Amino acid sequence: MSRYSLTTRIATRDDATALADLWSDAVRRADPAEQVADIELIVKGAEASPEQRVVVVEYDGQVAGAVYLRITTLSPLNLEPCVQSIHPRVFDHCRRHGVGHALMEAATAFAEENGILHVVTAVPHSSRESNRFMARLGLAPVVMYRVAPTALLRSRVSPQRPQLGVDGSRSRVLAARRSLRRARAERLSLPEPEQA
Incomplete structure (x- = not known):
């Protein structure tokens, strides 16, 4: 048993600096002062x-870990209420001291307080240790959440067609084809000469 005790509490704005450090890979890329301001707004x-x-x-x-909890639905299509346990995180030097269990206990208690039957969480797919921890707690994988920059996705879903030349040779080829079609149509529409 550890000689240190764990304390679970509601975050205050004074925790913003520690939370911005803890969630550094989850908050928007910005100046550290802006990240702290974002966390203050969230809190x-x-x-x-x-x-x-x-x-x-x-x-x-000292702050060892944190989690953001919110009541929502399982998905926009499945309106069953749930508590989302968003980015439960523990500082590396505080691992294996029960901090993760305390965070998920807080999520469970929040769900019970509100009469909610499901708790969902998301952890990075690359974090093998976090995924194993959540599996041991009984949380099963349901979906894979994927993210891409809009510009990258646009380039993949509707790529631009390559042009036939830098100097506009494609438009000249199309103009030549239109001229040939027009000339052919004129020849076909002329009356045939009468034979004697």
Whole structure:
């Protein structure tokens, strides 16, 4: 048993710097001060909403991990209510001290408080340890969430057709074809000469 104790509590705006560091790969790419400001807004929004909660777990008096919880539906098409446990994260130096369990306990308690039957979470697919941890807790994989920049996706779903030349030779070829069709149509429409 560890000689340090874990404390679970609701996050405050004073935690924003630690949370921005903890969630550095999840927040938008920006100046660190802007990331801290973003986290402050998220915490403020969660404080004001009964359907959201940012939970912090402290280990030896320091922030060791956190999770963002919100009540929503399983999907936009499946309206069964659930609690999303968004980005449960533990600082590397605090792993294997029960912090992850405390975060998921907070998610479970939030669901029970609100009479919700399902808890869902998302962890990076590349994090083998996190995926194993969630599997041990009974969370099964359901979908693979994929992300791409809009410009990249546009280039893949409707690629531009290559042009036949840099100097506009394609348009000259099309103009020549139109001229030939017009000349052929004129020849066919002329009356045939009478024979004597």
